[in-house]
Amino acid sequence: MGKKGHIPVRMCAGCRRRRPKEELIRLVLKDGGKLVIDGERTRPGRGAYICAERECFQLAIKKKGFVRAFRGKFRRVLPEEVSRVFQEERECQK
Numbered sequence: 061m062g063k064k065g066h067i068p069v070r071m072c073a074g075c076r077r078r079r080p081k082e083e084l085i086r087l088v089l090k091d092g093g094k095l096v097i098d099g100e101r102t103r104p105g106r107g108a109y110i111c112a113e114r115e116c117f118q119l120a121i122k123k124k125g126f127v128r129a130f131r132g133k134f135r136r137v138l139p140e141e142v143s144r145v146f147q148e149e150r151e152c153q154k
């Protein structure tokens with residue numbers, strides 16, 4: 061076990077609450093504007109952090125949290141994309 065100390069905190073792109081980094085999902089934008097979950101949190105590139113809640117995904121889309129996080133590179137996420145990303149996350153946690 062690593063020693064406890066400073067816990068990095070990130071802001072959710074949806075609800076904008078600040079939470080410990082490991083409670084958030086990291087999303088990265090791949091070439092072509094595809095949104096993927098960075099399970100290891102080590103992928104290069106600009107990332108956005110979000111709570112593992114569908115509501116936050118929707119908020120991030122609606123309130124342009126992703127657009128902000130990805131500095132305009134993010135165009136649009138389809139609802140199916142959101143569902144897919146969620147499915148992956150659920151599987152990761154098992």
Ligand SMILES: [Zn+2]
Pocket residue numbers: 072073074075076077110111116
């Ligand atoms: Zn959130």
